[in-house]
Amino acid sequence: MALRHAVLAALLDEELSGYQLVKAFDLGVANFWHAQPQQVYAELTRLEKDGLITGREVVQDTRPNKRLFQVTDAGLAELDHFAVAAAKPSFIRDDLLVKVQAADHIDTRTLVEQLTERAAFARAKADLFDKLLRTMRGDRTEEEFLRHGERIGPYLTCLRGLAFEQGNHDWCERTATILREREGGHAQQ
Amino acid sequence: MALRHAVLAALLDEELSGYQLVKAFDLGVANFWHAQPQQVYAELTRLEKDGLITGREVVQDTRPNKRLFQVTDAGLAELDHFAVAAAKPSFIRDDLLVKVQAADHIDTRTLVEQLTERAAFARAKADLFDKLLRTMRGDRTEEEFLRHGERIGPYLTCLRGLAFEQGNHDWCERTATILREREGGHAQQ
DNA sequence: TCTGATTACTCATATCGATGAGTATGGAAG
DNA sequence: CTTCCATACTCATCGATATGAGTAATCAGA
Numbered sequence: 001m002a003l004r005h006a007v008l009a010a011l012l013d014e015e016l017s018g019y020q021l022v023k024a025f026d027l028g029v030a031n032f033w034h035a036q037p038q039q040v041y042a043e044l045t046r047l048e049k050d051g052l053i054t055g056r057e058v059v060q061d062t063r064p065n066k067r068l069f070q071v072t073d074a075g076l077a078e079l080d081h082f083a084v085a086a087a088k089p090s091f092i093r094d095d096l097l098v099k100v101q102a103a104d105h106i107d108t109r110t111l112v113e114q115l116t117e118r119a120a121f122a123r124a125k126a127d128l129f130d131k132l133l134r135t136m137r138g139d140r141t142e143e144e145f146l147r148h149g150e151r152i153g154p155y156l157t158c159l160r161g162l163a164f165e166q167g168n169h170d171w172c173e174r175t176a177t178i179l180r181e182r183e184g185g186h187a188q189q
Numbered sequence: 190m191a192l193r194h195a196v197l198a199a200l201l202d203e204e205l206s207g208y209q210l211v212k213a214f215d216l217g218v219a220n221f222w223h224a225q226p227q228q229v230y231a232e233l234t235r236l237e238k239d240g241l242i243t244g245r246e247v248v249q250d251t252r253p254n255k256r257l258f259q260v261t262d263a264g265l266a267e268l269d270h271f272a273v274a275a276a277k278p279s280f281i282r283d284d285l286l287v288k289v290q291a292a293d294h295i296d297t298r299t300l301v302e303q304l305t306e307r308a309a310f311a312r313a314k315a316d317l318f319d320k321l322l323r324t325m326r327g328d329r330t331e332e333e334f335l336r337h338g339e340r341i342g343p344y345l346t347c348l349r350g351l352a353f354e355q356g357n358h359d360w361c362e363r364t365a366t367i368l369r370e371r372e373g374g375h376a377q378q
Numbered sequence: 379t380c381t382g383a384t385t386a387c388t389c390a391t392a393t394c395g396a397t398g399a400g401t402a403t404g405g406a407a408g
Numbered sequence: 409c410t411t412c413c414a415t416a417c418t419c420a421t422c423g424a425t426a427t428g429a430g431t432a433a434t435c436a437g438a
Contacts, residue, residue: 002284009290019386032286036426064386064433076294083295087284087303089310092353095191095276097221101198103342105265106272114276121278146367153292160360164281167352175345178335208416225396253403253416
């Protein structure tokens with residue numbers, strides 16, 4: 001049930017079209033949730049039907065028309081309601097971890113490749129988050145911004161995203177190195 | 190499709206009953222995947238039907254009988270096949286992050302409570318992972334164990350779990366502190 | 379001018395995952 | 409002596425998520 005609240009949270013700052021939201025959710029800018037395009041569109045339809053957001057048609061000459069959505073008071077109330085409800089604990093669920101768990105029983109060559117690939121991906125995402133953070137805080141220091149900034153929610157979630165991707169990167173690099181050395185070292189199998 | 194491979198990976202070291210597996214998946218010992226009891230049982234049924242695991246009945250006097258499962262050669266082949274296939278990137282999906290994203294628009298008191306609660310939970314899990322790691326490596330140093338240990342897969346995934354929970358803990362603590370200070374400071378609202 | 383990328387979406391279906399309830403036995407704790 | 413907890417599962421159902429295909433327009437590049 002949290003996708004709807006993620007959408008509401010994403011719409012708090014600015015009116016967005018479904019397409020823009022999809023971009024935010026799909027292309028990793030959403031550091032606090034992830035969803036498929038179809039999910040986002042379906043959720044927008046439901047949210048509007050329930051009166052939690054309102055859409056207005058924007059006619060465009062050069063592009064297909066689009067609908068911009070903004071959160072209603074009912075939507076804000078819904079977010080408030082969501083915020084006081086118990087949050088489920090978050091779990092890691094990752095194909096790569098499953099593969100590493102089985103590392104002693106399977107061929108590790110492709111696994112090492114996948115780990116280095118993932119490390120590079122994580123690094124790219126971390127860089128992106130870092131840039132986002134700089135943009136958000138402007139010329140203020142982080143401490144300054146977090147103390148007195150007027151909109152710190154996205155900054156805080158972005159910090160988590162950055163730490164997560166850095167953790168991903170470091171672990172992937174280290175794991176790849178270890179597996180590579182073992183493979184080369186005593187040339188088992 | 191990865192639950193089945195997670196189950197296979199979990200059964201690599203030892204024969205386990207469905208109930209034991211459920212414990213491993215449900216109670217956080219599974220640092221590489223998470224699943225509900227009913228999912229695990231259903232998957233075991235499917236895996237046995239597909240010949241990837243075999244179960245043997247163990248009659249018990251004092252307890253209900255149980256079935257212990259072990260991975261077959263076909264199961265190992267399936268794991269190999271899984272390992273070379275592309276892994277989907279992993280995303281964070283967390284109610285708490287959604288709430289923090291909306292932090293500037295909602296009441297933060299209960300949010301701060303939830304953050305400190307989560308921090309404590311993460312700390313407990315991190316401690317548990319730390320103990321698991323010590324048990325696995327015995328009296329060897331980590332470097333030693335990772336270089337020459339015979340079964341390092343679970344150790345490596347546990348390392349990721351530990352880092353993840355430490356990251357969770359640190360972020361929750363810091364975020365809670367920041368929100369608390371802002372609330373107290375310029376007493377907005 | 380044909381191709382492919384980008385904007386802006388919709389529909390249908392399948393699989394995955396979560397939730398609640400239910401069954402049966404034995405041992406420990408009050 | 410009764411209630412609760414642990415073992416060891418099964419069945420049913422619902423919502424969430426993923427996948428694949430399809431529409432329709434504009435613009436840039438080969």
